[in-house]
Amino acid sequence: MSVAVLSAGGGVAVLAWPSTAPVARFAEGAGTVAPDPNPPKPAVRARLDVVDIAPADPSAAELDVPERDTKQFSLLGITWNDPKAAPAGTVQVRTRSARTGKWSGWRDLEAGEAGSDSEGGGRRRGATEPMWVGPSDGVSARIQAGGAAEPLPAGLRLDLVDPGRAGGRGGAEPDPAASDESPTPEISESSVPEPEPSDPEPPVVETTTPTTTPTTAAPTSIAPTTALPSPDSTAPLVTPLPAYTTRTQWSADETLVTDAITVAAEVKVIFVHHTAGSNDYACADSPAIVRAIQKYHVNSNGWSDIGYNFLVDKCGRLFEGRRGGVTKAVVGAHTYAFNTFSAGVAVLGDYTKAPSAAAFEMTVAQLAAARLGAYGHNPATSTQLKAGSAGRFASGETVTFPRISGHRDGVATECPGDNLYAQLPLVRARAVNVVSGLAAKPLTGGTLANGVFHVRTVATLNWSVTTPSANLSRFDLLLDGKVAGTAPGTARSAAVKVPAGAHTVAVRAVHVSGATGTTAAAKVFGDATAPTFPGAPAVVLRGGTYSATSVPLTVTFRAADNVKVSALAATSPRAAGLGATATSWATTVRPGPALNYTLAARDWAGNARTATVQRKAVLPAETAAKRSGTWTARSGSSYLGGKALAATKKNAKLTYTFTGRSAALLFSRGAKTGKADIYLDGKKVATVDTRLGSTKYRQALWVRALTPGKHTVAVVVAGTSGRPTVVADGLAYIG
Incomplete structure (x- = not known):
């Protein structure tokens, strides 16, 4: 270089x-x-009014258009029929301010551009360059002949343009020079970028x-x-x-x-x-x-x-x-x-x-x-x-x-x-002293989701640039278009604080010459609020096969976030990944000791929160049930705890009393086993049929979530014709 x-x-x-x-x-x-x-129709539409100023004498070489009232306009020019012809003399106009009523001095209109070689066709007219004069409602014009008194071109007219204003009210913006009031903002002003600050300009040297x-x-x-x-x-x-x-x-x-x-x-x-x-x-x-x-x-x-x-x-x-x-x-x-x-x-x-x-x-x-x-x-x-x-x-x-x-x-x-x-x-x-090759790299320090980068309070901006660091004054870190921090010309990453809510971030490189270059803006969302678990998780038993070492249960919950939960997981009593929208987790636990059931929720910004509840799964011994009627003990390794109780007489009854919030009654099933009625706290709530084509043990046929507290659950033999036997294999509950 x-x-x-x-x-x-x-x-x-x-x-x-x-x-x-x-x-x-x-x-x-x-x-x-x-x-x-x-x-589409424009939000603000300009209007053109024309005033015929062609002289009555077609051979005239000069023209004097006296002062006249007009509709309001802010830009004007003089046009004529033949684009190849032009007035040979000086073309001048005066205008009257719509705000003050004062007339301007005479102003020269420059010769107009002939235009493109390939467009316009028969629509093209000769014209001066247009002149912006501000809101005006009166005009005067003159054409003074040059050295050669050539006839003026045919079809002379004054073209007056009103640019319109926001809200469709018509007219032009107020003349800022005629009032202390601020000019009416244009409809697009919210989108017009402010001029970027720059370093002091290079000095000018007079030379060749x-x-x-x-x-x-x-x-x-x-x-x-x-x-x-x-x-x-x-x-x-x-x-x-x-x-x-x-x-x-x-x-x-x-x-x-x-x-x-x-x-x-x-x-x-x-x-x-x-x-x-x-x-x-x-x-x-x-x-x-x-x-x-x-x-x-x-x-x-x-x-x-x-x-x-x-x-x-x-x-x-x-x-x-x-x-x-x-x-x-x-x-x-x-x-x-x-x-x-x-x-x-x-x-x-x-x-x-x-x-x-x-x-x-x-x-x-x-x-x-x-x-x-x-x-x-x-x-x-x-x-x-x-x-x-x-x-x-x-x-x-x-x-x-x-x-x-x-x-x-x-x-x-x-x-x-x-x-x-x-x-x-x-x-x-x-x-040639502009910023070259400036490009944004992916943000870090958060999570990109649906085109928006979510962070807690800080985003790390990363970029590349081909302009040598020695030629860079600094990098401006832009938050919503405003400078939120700076980094030296040698930097290629920097952190910027992101307030809560939706924002944009970008990097502006400032060359030592004062030139700037800005990366495309990236959407970021500041979110320091962690997810919540409205209400404590609930642990309930579920159907399936029970054993002395495995109790099937479901943990139910609801996670919420001010933006969105991005990940859910269970961390105890064992680790398990869950879907971001999950509301339950099915697992098995060893009965006996109290266990912590812990769920963790994370949002896109990386905020996390856990919810824990302690519960224990209990399998009472056979002796815990109060018996009425005739029940016969059965032994075998397939039964829960090696034992079960069987009855064939109608109304034989087993009653369990416990303190808990969920319960399951377990049965052995086979081709000859019959029905039983289930009573909860003295009221009949269900009838279960234990019949099954094949033999299975320790099956939960009745499962119920309960109001936490003391309960009684009873099994009453229904005496089913031809298969009266009911084999009760115990009770499980969550305490």
């Missing part, structure tokens, strides 16, 4: 040229962007014209103020677009876009423009200005859509322009004869006399680096374009351009103004 230094006025600006690195190239090829077949000035460049009255050192690498950069306001957010009218828009194979050059007009607009008005320009370009110029691929306001906020231009090499209508293979970015305002500003210069530089890098081009290099039509250059003439050029480099115009044009060398220098 080679490092060049610009110095002046006691300051130093470090310009670090990128080392060679692979870059992802777009391979889209030429094509078209089709209009939306079902375009940069070596990359095109061989055919137009002369300028102000010499460029910063030399562009020659890099030793022409490697393209991999860098994302700056944050931008989408067409939906500035309320583009997609119903205006009725033609397919041409797409070239690549973007080779970025042409920088200014829109002229007032620089006194509030940045809250920027969406309205962009919306008004679209209306003028389509309905006044007759173009397919807004002519610029991107627009930038004086605060440095970027706006998506022509449809499809964010990801495709869309052919615009910004630099006549050179629209193909280029992208146009217009800075809102007039920079002929007003100074250029670092805020939007940095945005233009980062935009250029991203769009040129996407096609494998370094913004510090030059390239050649062939003129598609005759204009400043002959049709078919090959012209050499810096990758970042001014509008005047390709067209005979003052655009983008002397002061902004003079800063283009510094813009090029900044464009």
Whole structure:
């Protein structure tokens, strides 16, 4: 890597040229962007009103339109029938403020762009550039003849655009210069990113014209103020677009876009423009200005859509322009004869006399680096374009351009103004000093679920970047778009505190030049609240085969969380994984000692809570039952405890008394065994049939959850005809 230094006025600006690195190239090829077949209605719609100002004498060379009242408008221009014709003299307008009633001075309207070579057809009109004048309700115009008194073009008219305002109330935003009140916010303002803070700007040094000035460049009255050192690498950069306001957010009218828009194979050059007009607009008005320009370009110029691929306001906020231009090499209508293979970015305002500003210069530089890098081009290099039509250059003439050029480099115009044009060398220098290869890696310190990363209170952000650490000032850790912490330029991970609830996090890298790059935002959810177990777990017996060493039972429970339980497990009396939505756990235990039954719940953020209940499973001895009627003892290893009691006479009865919360009566079953009635606390509650095709022992045929306390359970022989025998193998209960 080679490092060049610009110095002046006691300051130093470090310009670090990128080392060679692979870059992802777009391979889209030429094509078209089709209009939306079902375009949505815009949230805010601009309105165009036209005023016929054609002179009565078709041979007139001058025009004077007296002051007149109009419907409210904020942007205006003068148009005429033949796009190849234009007034030979000076075109000027005056407007009356809708807020103060005062008239402005005379303002020059710049010659308009001829547009794209391939669009518009019969709809195209000649036009001046549109001028933003703020909310106005009166207009006057004049055209003063130049040296040669040529007739004015036919069909002259004033085109007045009202950009509309949020809520559909009509009219334009209040004139911020005429009132102490804040301007009415645009509908998209909640989505318009605030300008990012930057390091102090590199100082400007007065020097000679940069070596990359095109061989055919137009002369300028102000010499460029910063030399562009020659890099030793022409490697393209991999860098994302700056944050931008989408067409939906500035309320583009997609119903205006009725033609397919041409797409070239690549973007080779970025042409920088200014829109002229007032620089006194509030940045809250920027969406309205962009919306008004679209209306003028389509309905006044007759173009397919807004002519610029991107627009930038004086605060440095970027706006998506022509449809499809964010990801495709869309052919615009910004630099006549050179629209193909280029992208146009217009800075809102007039920079002929007003100074250029670092805020939007940095945005233009980062935009250029991203769009040129996407096609494998370094913004510090030059390239050649062939003129598609005759204009400043002959049709078919090959012209050499810096990758970042001014509008005047390709067209005979003052655009983008002397002061902004003079800063283009510094813009090029900044464009190669952007953050390259910044990419977010997966967050750590929590759990990703359904696209959201859940943490307790801290998330660890991880990232990679190809820009060398020495060229990075710092990394800003962004929480909901605000700086929540910083990390040094050598860092590749850092922790950020996450408050409770839903948030976004991102990493912004800050280059030593002041350029920034920001990763895509990731969704995070702060959650320091542990799951709960509403109510204690319950332990109940269940059916099945019992033995002196194994009692089948079920633990029932309910886990809850303020977000969602992500995992459940049993940890005692044995470990077992359970589903996140489980409400029961079937297991077996050894009867006798009291055991802890413990369940653990965890949420996505890693918060955990346990619930424990102590219970014991009891198998009373045969002698624990009180007998009535005739019962015969049976012995054998298959019986519970080696013994069982059998009776054949109807109403023979065994009664168990115990204190517990769940009970099960056990029987031996066979082809000749009969029925028994079950009584709980003196009331008959069931009849069980012990008959079974095969012989089985220690079978729980009656199981019941009970109210905790003292109970009696009785087995009464029913005396079933032909198979009266009932073999009682004992009782089990949970104490």
